[in-house]
Amino acid sequence: MxxxxxxxxxxxxxxxxxxxxxxxxxxxSVPDGRQxxxxxxxxxxxxxxxxxxxMPELDGPGVCREIRKRREQxxxxxxxxxxxxxxxxxxxxxESGADDYLVKPFNSDELKARLRTGERILHLExxxxxxxxxxxxxxxxxxxxxxxNRGVIMDLLGRELTRSQRENGCTAVLLGxxxxxxxxxxxxxxxxxxxxxxxxxxxxxxxxxxYDFVGRYGxxxxxxVLNNCRPDSAFPRxxxxxxxxxxxxxxxxxxxxxxxxxxxxxxxxxxxxxxxDELMREVDAALYAAKAAGRNCIxxxxxxxxxxxVSITRPAVERFR
Amino acid sequence: MNKADHSSxxxxxxxxxxxxxxxxxxxxxxxxxSIFKQxxxxxxxxxxxxxxxxxxxxxxxxxxxxxxxxSSLAVTKAVAAITRLEQLARAGExxxxxxxxxxxxxxxxxxxxxxxxxxxxxxx
Numbered sequence: 001m002x003x004x005x006x007x008x009x010x011x012x013x014x015x016x017x018x019x020x021x022x023x024x025x026x027x028x029s030v031p032d033g034r035q036x037x038x039x040x041x042x043x044x045x046x047x048x049x050x051x052x053x054x055m056p057e058l059d060g061p062g063v064c065r066e067i068r069k070r071r072e073q074x075x076x077x078x079x080x081x082x083x084x085x086x087x088x089x090x091x092x093x094x095e096s097g098a099d100d101y102l103v104k105p106f107n108s109d110e111l112k113a114r115l116r117t118g119e120r121i122l123h124l125e126x127x128x129x130x131x132x133x134x135x136x137x138x139x140x141x142x143x144x145x146x147x148x149n150r151g152v153i154m155d156l157l158g159r160e161l162t163r164s165q166r167e168n169g170c171t172a173v174l175l176g177x178x179x180x181x182x183x184x185x186x187x188x189x190x191x192x193x194x195x196x197x198x199x200x201x202x203x204x205x206x207x208x209x210x211y212d213f214v215g216r217y218g219x220x221x222x223x224x225v226l227n228n229c230r231p232d233s234a235f236p237r238x239x240x241x242x243x244x245x246x247x248x249x250x251x252x253x254x255x256x257x258x259x260x261x262x263x264x265x266x267x268x269x270x271x272x273x274x275x276x277d278e279l280m281r282e283v284d285a286a287l288y289a290a291k292a293a294g295r296n297c298i299x300x301x302x303x304x305x306x307x308x309x310v311s312i313t314r315p316a317v318e319r320f321r
Numbered sequence: 322m323n324k325a326d327h328s329s330x331x332x333x334x335x336x337x338x339x340x341x342x343x344x345x346x347x348x349x350x351x352x353x354x355s356i357f358k359q360x361x362x363x364x365x366x367x368x369x370x371x372x373x374x375x376x377x378x379x380x381x382x383x384x385x386x387x388x389x390x391x392s393s394l395a396v397t398k399a400v401a402a403i404t405r406l407e408q409l410a411r412a413g414e415x416x417x418x419x420x421x422x423x424x425x426x427x428x429x430x431x432x433x434x435x436x437x438x439x440x441x442x443x444x445x
Contacts, residue, residue, distance in 0.1 A: 011356045011389075015393055019344075
């Protein structure tokens with residue numbers, strides 16, 4: 001484990017380096033407080049630090065304060081090492097953000113024991129962060145497919161629509177639904193149905209760009225948000241997605257299954273300032289139209305004088321089937 | 322250099338304590354003594370300049386660093402003398418600095434030769 005030693009006294013620095021290297025630490029030494037802050041701010045920085053109280057540029061408590069101001073970086077366990085030993089000094093040191101306090105000249109056994117305490121605290125912090133990230137993932141992702149869940153994909157759609165309106169861009173909204181999925185569940189069982197959903201999710205993710213969004217909107221419905229999408233490329237991309245699903249059978253425990261997807265498509269540019277939930281109604285109507293047209297095809301939601309949702313022309317649909 | 326010689330009353334370095342502090346690593350001990358020998362004259366000069374200019378801040382800062390170095394080497398008497406100098410400088414008692422510096426200089430007078438003698442014995 002890496003450990004930072006910050007002390008302006010080269011002799012103490014060397015003594016600490018050697019003492020710590022003997023017990024397996026990788027020591028990084030600096031002669032002043034400013035360099036200590038820098039060393040603790042880089043990628044893969046030490047998470048344990050021994051800081052002399054009095055140093056040029058910035059003292060030990062100053063380093064602690066600087067480091068504690070940070071929010072998003074890993075916790076650093078800091079021990080102030082100094083010849084000061086009054087109760088007032090202890091209070092000042094700990095209130096600056098130090099975790100512990102050791103009086104010079106240090107006893108190497110005591111130093112090692114205190115560092116082990118620091119390691120335990122850091123290990124505990126790692127576990128807490130891991131648990132928090134796990135909870136965050138579960139709260140934002142669909143458990144089965146690991147795609148964004150409905151709440152998050154709708155939120156992302158709303159933000160993307162706002163952004164594209166502000167920048168006069170265009171967002172393509174695709175709502176896809178697996179055709180006859182109920183029969184997969186009914187005939188092959190829900191476990192096979194789950195395998196199909198997972199594979200569809202995987203294929204959808206592979207068919208979009210890293211900055212597009214894919215979420216599970218409902219049981220077998222998937223919402224795909226193509227950010228900053230040129231109007232003339234929305235349809236070809238929807239077609240690629242449709243083909244991605246139907247071209248190869250999905251391997252399941254019940255054998256290979258042919259699966260198809262119907263899609264409704266909508267271009268935000270066609271709909272002015274309409275909010276996300278209204279656009280979802282429109283694209284849902286387009287999806288319904290695709291189902292009614294025989295499935296495994298695409299329909300576009302387009303405003304007209306009398307109707308907001310129209311089917312794309314039949315030749316166009318045919319071309320994309 | 323044998324332990325008895327350097328643990329005597331005249332000796333400045335408490336060798337037993339120092340060896341314990343470095344886990345009996347004589348090579349490290351030599352390295353630390355060499356670092357001290359190299360750094361000490363500069364710090365002493367800075368201390369003397371600070372006292373000559375009545376610069377309490379400089380005297381306090383340099384005294385503190387020297388205190389750390391001397392403590393690490395277990396040079397007990399010199400640590401007491403430099404601690405006194407640091408305290409006086411922090412209290413702003415400028416009139417007492419010169420005398421306190423004299424005491425400190427006396428305590429460290431034999432230090433470098435003592436270290437030289439140890440290093441000469443320790444290194445073939």
